[in-house]
Amino acid sequence: MKIQLFQIEIIEGEVEQNESRIKALFEENLEADTEIVVIPEMWNNGYDLHHLAEKADINLTRSLPFIQSLATKHHVDIIAGSVSNKRNDNIYNTAFAVSKTGKLLYQKDKIHLVPMLDEHLYLTSGDEVPEVFEINGIKASQIICYDLRFPEITRYPTSQGAKIIFYVAQWTTKNIDHWRTLLKARAIENCVYVIACNSVGDVNNENHVGNTYAGHSIVIDPNGNIVEEAGNQEAIITAEIDIQKVAKQQQNIPIFENLRPDVYKYAE
Ligand SMILES: NC(=O)CCC(=O)C(=O)O
Numbered sequence: 001m002k003i004q005l006f007q008i009e010i011i012e013g014e015v016e017q018n019e020s021r022i023k024a025l026f027e028e029n030l031e032a033d034t035e036i037v038v039i040p041e042m043w044n045n046g047y048d049l050h051h052l053a054e055k056a057d058i059n060l061t062r063s064l065p066f067i068q069s070l071a072t073k074h075h076v077d078i079i080a081g082s083v084s085n086k087r088n089d090n091i092y093n094t095a096f097a098v099s100k101t102g103k104l105l106y107q108k109d110k111i112h113l114v115p116m117l118d119e120h121l122y123l124t125s126g127d128e129v130p131e132v133f134e135i136n137g138i139k140a141s142q143i144i145c146y147d148l149r150f151p152e153i154t155r156y157p158t159s160q161g162a163k164i165i166f167y168v169a170q171w172t173t174k175n176i177d178h179w180r181t182l183l184k185a186r187a188i189e190n191c192v193y194v195i196a197c198n199s200v201g202d203v204n205n206e207n208h209v210g211n212t213y214a215g216h217s218i219v220i221d222p223n224g225n226i227v228e229e230a231g232n233q234e235a236i237i238t239a240e241i242d243i244q245k246v247a248k249q250q251q252n253i254p255i256f257e258n259l260r261p262d263v264y265k266y267a268e
Contacts, residue, residue, distance in 0.1 A: 003219070046170065049122040056084035093113070095168060135164075158192050172213060191246060195239075
């Protein structure tokens, strides 16, 4: 199965420009037999946090039809990253996915808001764990950036049978080693495919001058091997994955048969 990741710079606060860019990538770079396309976190406004009160989408009324039109026109499933999204007077970082026929397959808000980008000062956190949904006939789930640091967030959908975990991100260069290491760990500890799409470009937040978004979008197989990886510039990754590898790896290392939730605890 062929998957493409669009690793792009998100222009902060410029929804129309970001939409035009994404639309052009589908027109010009989508390969004929690609089944799933993945785009990064917060692709509508980026981290233009000061202006999200006016600029965030409202209940996906703009972003969803935009992505649905791309999915149906190009007949491809889309892991639609995430967008700033207002609901009931709160602004969330909302991930969603759409099928080739334009059906909304999944929608969830980011749970842990990233203090290193001041996200927690402007957005409201979600309180529902990512669940499994089916995309192109495969059980999968979708997780947003900083939520990668909390292994429980990935464990729930993988313990429910997800074979691919998609991560959508605007992860920064300062912690690029964490990005690669944690993604590899999530693939290995769950014996699943990890497919992670990041952005590139400057962090235009006055408290974080000089930092950049790291790129290094990556596809990792259930044994922790890197299938494809981008550098730190705009790029399109095209990867072939063999979903049978998940069952084989889970037979070789039967993590889910050996789980002991009766023993696991947190300190109070
Ligand atoms: N957008 C994010 O959640 C960034 C997370 C990040 O860079 C990190 O180091 O964690």
